[in-house]
Amino acid sequence: MRQYEVATAAILMLIAAVAMFDTRAGALPDPSGTAPGGLGPGFYPFWAAALIFVTGGAVAYRALVSALPREGVFKDRRSIAAVVTLIVPVIVATSSLAWTGFYAMTAAYMGFFMLSVGRYRWYWAGAAAVLLPAAIYAAFELGFRVPLPKSLLYPAVPF
Amino acid sequence: MNEFLSILGDLASGFGTAAQPFNLLMLLIGVLLGLVIGVLPGLGGTSGVAILLPVTVHIASGGPGGATSAVILLCGVYWGALFGGVVTSILFNIPGEPWSVVLLFDGFPLAKRKGRPGLALSSSFLASFVGALLATLLFTFFSKPLADIAIRFGPPELFAVFILSFTTLVGLGAESPLKSVMMIGFGLLLAAVGFDTLTGSPRLAFGHIEVLSGIGFVPVTIGLFGIGEILASAEESGIGHVERLSARVGFKDIREAFGALRQRLHLILPISVIGFFFGSLPGHGATAGSFLGYGLARQYSKNKADFGKGEISGIMAPQAAADSAAVGSLVPMIALGVPGSPTSAVIMAGLFIWGLNPGPLLFVEHKDFVWGLIASVYLGHLLTFLICLTTVPLLAMIMRTPYAIITPFIVIISIIGAYSLNNSLFDVGVTVVFGVVGYWLRKMKYPLAPLVVALVLGDSTERTLRQSLIASGGNPLILVGSPIAAALMALAALMILLPFAKSLLPRRRTASPAA
Amino acid sequence: MLSRRGVAVLATALITLAACGGGTATPSASPSTSASASAVTAEKPTRPxxxxxxxxxxxxxxxxxxxxxxxxxxxxxxxxxxxxxxxxxxxxxxxxxxxxxxxxxxxxxxxxxxxxxxxxxxxxxxxxxxxxxxxxxxxxxxxPFFLWVNEKSPWKTAGDLIAEAKNRPLIATGTGSKQEDEVLFRRIQDVAGTKAFNYVPDDQGGGHVATALRGQQAGIEVTVNNPSEGLPGYQATPREIRPLCTFQPQSPTTGPFAGLATCKSQGLPIDDYYxxxxxxxxxxxxxxxxxxxxxxxxxxxxxxxxxxxxxxxxxxxxxxxxxxxxxxxxxxxxxxxxxxxxxxxx
Known part of the structure; x- marks a missing residue:
């Protein structure tokens, strides 16, 4: 547990440090200078980041000195596997969105999930993979005229 | 007294207008479309009304009721979307609308962890209805004086309001104060990313144009709560687990919700009044109102410890505040000719298109229109409420959908929800990243509620502060310069000091007689 | 069995949604008739x-x-x-x-x-x-842009306002930072040689800017709203805001602002910004x-x-x-x- 606790706090502190570095120019109120009203755009993000940095340091320190058990952040190996099998397809699907378009991605993801996790028969998975994007297409593109991302094949293929 | 009677007379004639068959039909269509739009991810009241605007041109110019029918249709969409927006919050942990974000704190826990989706839904619908009803009464009788007060709320007063909202939420996630503060900082920092509207320069964008839109709290909360929850529950119960639900999902939940409301009326009614006033502040409204409603309910509820775990007050209070704020947002539009919320801004655009000038002259020149609209607010909410209640059992059934179907479905609607708010693929990325972040933070026992609150309120708080200082040429006294701002600031100070004072006093009165 | 019913529930729900949506707007499919005869033939779009x-x-x-x-x-x-x-x-x-x-x-x-x-x-x-x-x-x-002040303000012409603006920084508001409203205020500053305005950028649109002037929020004294934005406050009873002049080359001849003086005629020579x-x-x-x-x-x-x-x-x-x-x-x-x-x- 301890190393995860410290690592989490450290990552948040790193983010805070980057933000503080980026906005360091406006960190102090500047009543006479160029910033209108005395507070520049950097003031607020700088101190928000400083808040993270300080409290993050305290959290990390307490994790180091307290008697937390070393292990036990995950329940077991299977629960790690569960999380990974869920998130990896999501990342693959969303990062390919710009090429596949929303509808093909939905069909592939829905079908894949029902086959691999649900162990449905192929025709059920296939039906869902066609019907869900079709229903969304009907509601968004045709009904409310809200365009969702299209594939690279668009406009040769209508989605 | 005379004035009161004349208002009643006007209202009666308004009901006559609104109850004409064609107008009733428009209202029904509007409400049904609004419900669908509210439930559909990424489409909310604002975009729903905007989408239907071109259609209303035909209704206003060709229909039997003219512009009145057109505005009734659009308002129907507004009310429908308000009710529909909570459904995805409660069932899937995905906010349908900005103001239903706060329902993630208690709505989803009640629906899922306690297995009572029917109760959660009917509580929220009921609170919406009660809040809206009270707000509509206030709207009918006090719109002009209220609007005159609301117009005085400039940057210093609004800054005080935001500070007050923050103070009501002190102690949220109190199990680990240090981590709570850290999450507040994180929320504030995220709110700062993007285009700084006060100087027109990018902040923390690192040269990326997509980042200029900022990190929206809707994509972030969809990730933190929607995707994060899927990951967390997969780890806890394994992939392919089946949700446990209370034995029977049915009308019993509705009866229970009525009972719960009766016990909480002393809380819900004042919060609705506050929500209504919030909504009537031009340009602000339902979202901040819903958070303030939640914070107040939490501070003054005897079940404070149950908040965040599926407490019914945590559903009813923000929902009543949000819905009464939505009604309130019509006040400045009708009384002053300025929009109270983005949705009412679109409705106001409609007024221009149909050839009306919103503002005080409406009451004189287009009496039929104004009172028809007000009457339709009553009828529209009644209609929406009845439709929603009858669909509760059906909606609750969705929770029984098998895991391998509902999980990808939630992921897909999360993606649509993140994308279609700003039509931005960057927002989809934000959602996925914060899905992982949310899962991990939850695992490391970081409270997420303070992060969301800071993200929602942080941006407006900073902006109003800097606007005040620009106006005063850098003099901080402007923050307490007007009587309203000074009073609100004093109230905020009291809210912070009260818990300390209480803990210092010897414990004489342990049981409060109110509550 | 359960799974099959689940599929059915979802499918029904979605089809209902789709049907509701489909009823709202019917895409117009008839061809354009407005193309006028000229050298180039217009090429029509082939998709939404x-x-x-x-x-x-x-x-x-x-x-x-x-x-x-x-x-x-x-x-x-x-x-x-x-x-x-x-x-x-x-x-x-x-x-x-x-x-x-x-x-x-x-x-x-x-x-x-x-x-x-x-x-x-x-x-x-x-x-x-x-x-x-x-x-x-x-x-x-x-x-067009008008120069607006609160009805309670003592200034009757652009000249009055400029005279005061030379003494102290006036509090102004408008939409956005470095956008059209601020551009116009900075031009006024530049042309008339006034002190720099304390310009408060508002990000809620022009209607909100006019409201801020109506309520004198944070002491705001002057805006450059478009006529339509100022109209509700102008027509309120009692009147809440008034235009001093217009940044057009000529006074408007019709509508609610007919006869409003040009800013040029009041010693503020800007007439090319809108x-x-x-x-x-x-x-x-x-x-x-x-x-x-x-x-x-x-x-x-x-x-x-x-x-x-x-x-x-x-x-x-x-x-x-x-x-x-x-x-x-x-x-x-x-x-x-x-x-x-x-x-x-x-």
């Missing part, structure tokens, strides 16, 4: 068009875009549906970037206002394109594609709906397309670059 709006629904140019869309549909000016798409953020930069990336594709048009110049000129880091890079379609109206309600398309369209859109928006301009709307909102109707519009785009670039240089925004 995105009408990009650089503000959120309800804000700024959104209203204008939706009115235009309503007219295009009603008069069936386009054979394909024209769908408004909001791309808010970065004072328009997000929308401009989006349309810029659609080079040569006629299925993207966008409504622009002065942010098309201000944002493109002042955004840091600099955007990799100029206003002239987009395909110019047409200007549909000029929305909000441009214009249409731009993706870069690199062919002449035939450009012609299609010019025809469509000429159709909008000629419609009774647009004329009524313009009258209600006190717009100057002014259709400019072709080379004249190209020139207008260049002129506006010059005006905005000049004021940006003088204020060190570059």
């Amino acid at each position: 068009v995105e009408f990009v709006i650089s503000t959120a629904p309800g804000g700024g140019s959104d209203t204008y875009a939706r009115i235009m869309q309503g007219v295009i549909e009603k008069l069936k000016l386009s054979p394909q549906p024209v769908n408004p798409v909001n791309k808010p953020g970065g004072s328009g930069a997000v929308a401009f970037q989006y349309v810029f990336e659609k080079k040569g594709d006629m299925h993207y048009v966008m409504i622009t206002l002065n942010s098309f110049w201000t944002t493109l000129i002042t955004t840091k880091p600099a955007l990799p394109y100029k206003p002239e890079d987009f395909t110019p379609i047409a200007n549909l109206a000029n929305d 909000v441009v309600r214009a249409i731009m398309a993706a870069p690199g369209l062919s002449a035939a594609q450009q012609k299609f859109w010019v025809d469509v928006f000429k159709g909008v301009y000629d419609s009774q709906e647009w004329k009524d709307f313009a009258a209600k909102n006190v717009l100057d109707l002014n259709f400019v397309s072709g080379d004249a519009f190209k020139k207008l785009v260049q002129d506006l670039t010059k005006v905005h670059t000049d004021i940006a240089q003088k204020n060190g925004w570059l």
Whole structure:
């Protein structure tokens, strides 16, 4: 547990440090200078980041000195596997969105999930993979005229 | 007294207008479309009304009721979307609308962890209805004086309001104060990313144009709560687990919700009044109102410890505040000719298109229109409420959908929800990243509620502060310069000091007689 | 068994949604009839068009875009549906970037206002394109600026206000930072030699700016609202705000502000600045594609709906397309670059 606790706090502190570095120019109120009203755009993000940095340091320190058990952040190996099998397809699907378009991605993801996790028969998975994007297409593109991302094949293929 | 009677007379004639068959039909269509739009991810009241605007041109110019029918249709969409927006919050942990974000704190826990989706839904619908009803009464009788007060709320007063909202939420996630503060900082920092509207320069964008839109709290909360929850529950119960639900999902939940409301009326009614006033502040409204409603309910509820775990007050209070704020947002539009919320801004655009000038002259020149609209607010909410209640059992059934179907479905609607708010693929990325972040933070026992609150309120708080200082040429006294701002600031100070004072006093009165 | 019922529940729900949605809007499919005879034959779009709006629904140019869309549909000016798409953020930069990336594709048009110049000129880091890079379609109206003060204010003319502004910084507000309202205030400062205004950028639109003046929020004393934004406060009983003068070359002759003095006549010589309600398309369209859109928006301009709307909102109707519009785009670039240089925004 301890190393995860410290690592989490450290990552948040790193983010805070980057933000503080980026906005360091406006960190102090500047009543006479160029910033209108005395507070520049950097003031607020700088101190928000400083808040993270300080409290993050305290959290990390307490994790180091307290008697937390070393292990036990995950329940077991299977629960790690569960999380990974869920998130990896999501990342693959969303990062390919710009090429596949929303509808093909939905069909592939829905079908894949029902086959691999649900162990449905192929025709059920296939039906869902066609019907869900079709229903969304009907509601968004045709009904409310809200365009969702299209594939690279668009406009040769209508989605 | 005379004035009161004349208002009643006007209202009666308004009901006559609104109850004409064609107008009733428009209202029904509007409400049904609004419900669908509210439930559909990424489409909310604002975009729903905007989408239907071109259609209303035909209704206003060709229909039997003219512009009145057109505005009734659009308002129907507004009310429908308000009710529909909570459904995805409660069932899937995905906010349908900005103001239903706060329902993630208690709505989803009640629906899922306690297995009572029917109760959660009917509580929220009921609170919406009660809040809206009270707000509509206030709207009918006090719109002009209220609007005159609301117009005085400039940057210093609004800054005080935001500070007050923050103070009501002190102690949220109190199990680990240090981590709570850290999450507040994180929320504030995220709110700062993007285009700084006060100087027109990018902040923390690192040269990326997509980042200029900022990190929206809707994509972030969809990730933190929607995707994060899927990951967390997969780890806890394994992939392919089946949700446990209370034995029977049915009308019993509705009866229970009525009972719960009766016990909480002393809380819900004042919060609705506050929500209504919030909504009537031009340009602000339902979202901040819903958070303030939640914070107040939490501070003054005897079940404070149950908040965040599926407490019914945590559903009813923000929902009543949000819905009464939505009604309130019509006040400045009708009384002053300025929009109270983005949705009412679109409705106001409609007024221009149909050839009306919103503002005080409406009451004189287009009496039929104004009172028809007000009457339709009553009828529209009644209609929406009845439709929603009858669909509760059906909606609750969705929770029984098998895991391998509902999980990808939630992921897909999360993606649509993140994308279609700003039509931005960057927002989809934000959602996925914060899905992982949310899962991990939850695992490391970081409270997420303070992060969301800071993200929602942080941006407006900073902006109003800097606007005040620009106006005063850098003099901080402007923050307490007007009587309203000074009073609100004093109230905020009291809210912070009260818990300390209480803990210092010897414990004489342990049981409060109110509550 | 359970799983099968689950599928059925979801499918039914979705089909109902789809059916409800499908009923709301029927895409108009009849061909355009407005194409006038001239050298170039217009090339028509072959799929739904995105009408990009650089503000959120309800804000700024959104209203204008939706009115235009309503007219295009009603008069069936386009054979394909024209769908408004909001791309808010970065004072328009997000929308401009989006349309810029659609080079040569006629299925993207966008409504622009002065942010098309201000944002493109002042955004840091600099955007990799100029206003002239987009395909110019047409200007549909000029929305004039008035100089507004609260009704309780002692100033009766622009001259009174300027005399006071030379003594102390006045508190002004307007939409956005380094956008059209601030540009105009900085020009006033520059032309009349006043102290710098304490300019409070508002990000809730022009209607909200007028409201701030009505309520004298945070001590605000002066705005440069468009007539339509100021109208509700002007018509309120008792009156809450009043215009001192207009930044037009001539006084308006009709409408609620007929006879309002020009600012030029009151010693504030600015008469060439207004909000441009214009249409731009993706870069690199062919002449035939450009012609299609010019025809469509000429159709909008000629419609009774647009004329009524313009009258209600006190717009100057002014259709400019072709080379004249190209020139207008260049002129506006010059005006905005000049004021940006003088204020060190570059």
